[in-house]
Amino acid sequence: xxxxxxxxxxxxxxxxxxxxxxxxxxxxxxxxxxxxxxxxxxxxxxxxxxxxxxxxxxxxxxxxxxxxxxxxxxxxxxxxxxxxxxxxxxxxxxxxxxxxxxxxxxxxxxxxxxxxxxxxxxxxxxxxxxxxxxxxxxxxxxxxxxxxxxxxxxxxxxxxxxxxxxxxxxxxxxxxxxxxxxxxxxxxxxxxxxxxxxxxxxxxxxxxxxxxxxxxxxxxxxxxxxxxxxxxxxxxxxxxxxxxxxxxxxxxxxxxxxxxxxxxxxxxxxxxxxxxxxxxxxxxxxxxxxxxxxxxxxxxxxxxxxxxxxxxxxxxxxxxxxxxxxxxxxxxxxxxxxxxxxxxxxxxxxxxxxxxxxxxxxxxxxxxxxxxxxxxxxxxxxxxxxxxxxxxxxxxxxxxxxxxxxxxxxxxxxxxxxxxxxxxxxxxxxxxxxxxxxxxxxxxxxxxxxxxxxxxxxxxxxxxxxxxxxxxxxxxxxxxxxxxxxxxxxxxxxxxxxxxxxxxxxxxxxxxxxxxxxxxxxxxxxxxxxxxxxxxxxxxxxxxxx
Amino acid sequence: xxxxxxxxxxxxxxxxxxxxxxxxxxxxxxxxxxxxxxxxxxxxxxxxxxxxxxxxxxxxxxxxxxxxxxxxxxxxxxxxxxxxxxxxxxxxxxxxxxxxxxxxxxxxxxxxxxxxxxxxxxxxxxxxxxxxxxxxxxxxxxxxxxxxxxxxxxxxxxxxxxxxxxxxxxxxxxxxxxxxxxxxx
Numbered sequence: 119x120x121x122x123x124x125x126x127x128x129x130x131x132x133x134x135x136x137x138x139x140x141x142x143x144x145x146x147x148x149x150x151x152x153x154x155x156x157x158x159x160x161x162x163x164x165x166x167x168x169x170x171x172x173x174x175x176x177x178x179x180x181x182x183x184x185x186x187x188x189x190x191x192x193x194x195x196x197x198x199x200x201x202x203x204x205x206x207x208x209x210x211x212x213x214x215x216x217x218x219x220x221x222x223x224x225x226x227x228x229x230x231x232x233x234x235x236x237x238x239x240x241x242x243x244x245x246x247x248x249x250x251x252x253x254x255x256x257x258x259x260x261x262x263x264x265x266x267x268x269x270x271x272x273x274x275x276x277x278x279x280x281x282x283x284x285x286x287x288x289x290x291x292x293x294x295x296x297x298x299x300x301x302x303x304x305x306x307x308x309x310x311x312x313x314x315x316x317x318x319x320x321x322x323x324x325x326x327x328x329x330x331x332x333x334x335x336x337x338x339x340x341x342x343x344x345x346x347x348x349x350x351x352x353x354x355x356x357x358x359x360x361x362x363x364x365x366x367x368x369x370x371x372x373x374x375x376x377x378x379x380x381x382x383x384x385x386x387x388x389x390x391x392x393x394x395x396x397x398x399x400x401x402x403x404x405x406x407x408x409x410x411x412x413x414x415x416x417x418x419x420x421x422x423x424x425x426x427x428x429x430x431x432x433x434x435x436x437x438x439x440x441x442x443x444x445x446x447x448x449x450x451x452x453x454x455x456x457x458x459x460x461x462x463x464x465x466x467x468x469x470x471x472x473x474x475x476x477x478x479x480x481x482x483x484x485x486x487x488x489x490x491x492x493x494x495x496x497x498x499x500x501x502x503x504x505x506x507x508x509x510x511x512x513x514x515x516x517x518x519x520x521x522x523x524x525x526x527x528x529x530x531x532x533x534x535x536x537x538x539x540x541x542x543x544x545x546x547x548x549x550x551x552x553x554x555x556x557x558x559x560x561x562x563x564x565x566x567x568x569x570x571x572x573x574x575x576x577x578x579x580x581x582x583x584x585x586x587x588x589x590x591x592x593x594x595x596x597x598x599x600x601x602x603x604x605x606x607x608x609x610x611x612x613x614x615x616x617x618x619x620x621x622x623x624x625x626x627x628x629x630x631x632x633x634x635x636x637x638x639x640x641x642x643x644x645x646x647x648x649x650x651x652x653x654x655x656x657x658x659x660x661x662x663x664x
Numbered sequence: 665x666x667x668x669x670x671x672x673x674x675x676x677x678x679x680x681x682x683x684x685x686x687x688x689x690x691x692x693x694x695x696x697x698x699x700x701x702x703x704x705x706x707x708x709x710x711x712x713x714x715x716x717x718x719x720x721x722x723x724x725x726x727x728x729x730x731x732x733x734x735x736x737x738x739x740x741x742x743x744x745x746x747x748x749x750x751x752x753x754x755x756x757x758x759x760x761x762x763x764x765x766x767x768x769x770x771x772x773x774x775x776x777x778x779x780x781x782x783x784x785x786x787x788x789x790x791x792x793x794x795x796x797x798x799x800x801x802x803x804x805x806x807x808x809x810x811x812x813x814x815x816x817x818x819x820x821x822x823x824x825x826x827x828x829x830x831x832x833x834x835x836x837x838x839x840x841x842x843x844x845x846x847x848x849x
Contacts (some may be wrong), residue, residue: 214720225768227739227741227743227792227793228740228741228767228768228769260768271768337740337757337758337759337769338757340741340746342746343742343746486674639770
């Protein structure tokens with residue numbers, strides 16, 4: 119057992135291998151740092167975390183080192199004494215900040231990072247209000263084309279080298295470098311070799327100042343207007359924990375949320391930049407019903423009442439001609455409600471798993487320029503581009519004992535009379551039906567499509583019901599490693615929109631608003647696989663199932 | 665709690681004497697005041713024929729200042745809309761045109777809802793580059809709500825107009841930064 123003393127407070131860190139920044143964090147003391155990041159190597163270059171360190175001798179006396187040392191580079195071991203608040207430590211912190219600000223342009227009013235900038239925060243907490251710099255500041259030119267999504271404001275950089283280490287250690291592609299020396303160092307790329315790897319967006323989050331900016335978000339909103347909602351990325355079956363930053367029902371950006379159980383600290387650019395469709399103008403927000411050749415928008419309750427009676431009629435005539443297709447974009451709760459609704463109409467009804475989008479192969483990082491993995495895998499982008507295949511499969515197994523795929527549904531279509539087909543895929547994945555499949559499905563007498571926007575198949579559908587995206591609903595997704603994670607609604611599904619779960623509940627004639635927690639608790643009681651969810655809340659990091 | 669009888673002090677109206685009861689001295693006194701004002705300089709303003717000359721620190725209609733090159737001075741930092749207690753300032757920022765070498769960001773759209781504004785002057789204080797100011801123009805009228813949404817062009821035209829009139833707000837005349845800016849060290 120190792121006991122470390124942080125500012126007179128002894129803290130038992132057990133057998134963990136921590137540095138003093140982490141040990142202090144455990145003791146509730148914050149040591150300011152820029153260059154250190156838990157998932158990157160230690161360089162101790164920013165000098166922000168300088169503290170006084172000493173050692174407690176067996177006889178109880180404390181011997182302090184005469185100099186200040188970087189806390190990020192000092193291992194916490196039994197007997198280590200760390201003082202963060204002494205005059206010497208405070209003075210070094212203030213001097214370090216003054217040095218970091220020597221060439222900083224102080225253009226906070228036009229900087230996108232302002233409000234979440236560590237340079238601002240630390241200057242306020244640990245720095246001086248004045249600078250003694252009298253020489254003109256260095257003004258290196260900005261590099262707006264450093265990457266497809268990344269822009270570099272060179273003069274704001276404090277040379278913490280987090281971005282450089284990220285591209286070398288996590289992405290592996292090593293596009294970023296430090297060029298020039300001393301006072302004139304800057305971050306740069308090789309000419310004609312922009313930072314376009316699939317994890318590039320993370321350097322913006324890693325940048326403690328406003329030097330690296332996300333071009334999609336640049337100047338869109340000041341960060342203090344944004345509200346953050348904890349959610350789960352629906353981009354692939356890794357199921358990264360994310361924060362959805364939104365304001366006035368518009369999603370402005372997606373940021374990774376640290377989750378040691380899911381993905382770690384980062385997310386890929388595919389998930390990060392795939393939010394435009396949530397705010398898209400082509401989204402449906404009213405249900406459509408076919409009259410003759412045309413689809414007409416109707417009231418939710420009226421259309422759903424018609425849907426209910428039409429499906430009940432088919433189920434009454436012949437139950438095995440009724441099918442439900444459960445999309446892997448639905449949450450576990452929604453999948454459960456839909457399965458229960460379809461099976462409630464007729465026990466003979468068939469349930470199918472929706473289209474599973476698979477693009478290429480799993481991509482493992484770090485990888486070299488040729489795409490070959492380098493060393494231990496630190497991040498994986500899965501080929502399976504849907505968040506909840508595992509969850510839906512378990513629901514299907516529970517309700518009918520087997521999982522029938524989407525191809526199976528298409529080949530069975532000739533035998534079917536009515537089908538409730540859910541989709542809700544991001545437009546990034548392209549159409550979810552091939553033309554041939556659409557032609558086969560067009561022959562279904564009663565076809566209901568639940569999707570984000572109108573597509574080719576809607577031309578032959580009797581009903582088109584709007585779906586909701588992951589940012590608009592509560593529920594949970596089960597990722598490829600059977601980790602169930604909770605997502606919360608951030609924005610409303612259009613002015614008239616409803617979530618998929620609400621539509622299913624209306625069809626089941628459940629009254630009131632659907633509460634995902636209540637549905638989840640019911641599900642946990644009924645389906646043994648989900649028994650671990652009985653608590654309702656899944657916590658910040660999710661719950662592992664199975 | 666009811667007021668105790670001991671706490672109540674009863675006051676009687678003063679009894680009037682003979683002169684008071686005649687009312688003649690009081691009438692003469694009143695006439696005197698009236699006649700005195702006939703010979704004094706006139707202070708009544710004949711608004712709207714005559715416009716009042718308001719002090720330069722009056723908080724009226726906003727203006728968006730132009731810099732020396734005639735471009736909008738605003739850098740779209742959103743400080744005014746953050747400070748605004750009435751939430752009446754709506755800005756859409758964009759990267760500055762490439763020919764503006766000294767600037768990275770500028771307001772693509774800048775709308776103030778003058779009906780919602782409470783003319784507190786917080787925007788003016790928050791502005792780090794003295795781009796927004798409240799002028800002494802006060803008689804603001806419009807036939808519709810849309811007309812009272814002042815956009816960038818309209819606010820810049822207020823600047824041109826007030827400069828032409830020689831009615832710059834006091835801060836511009838003083839040539840120093842507003843109190844929100846720290847003194848240079």
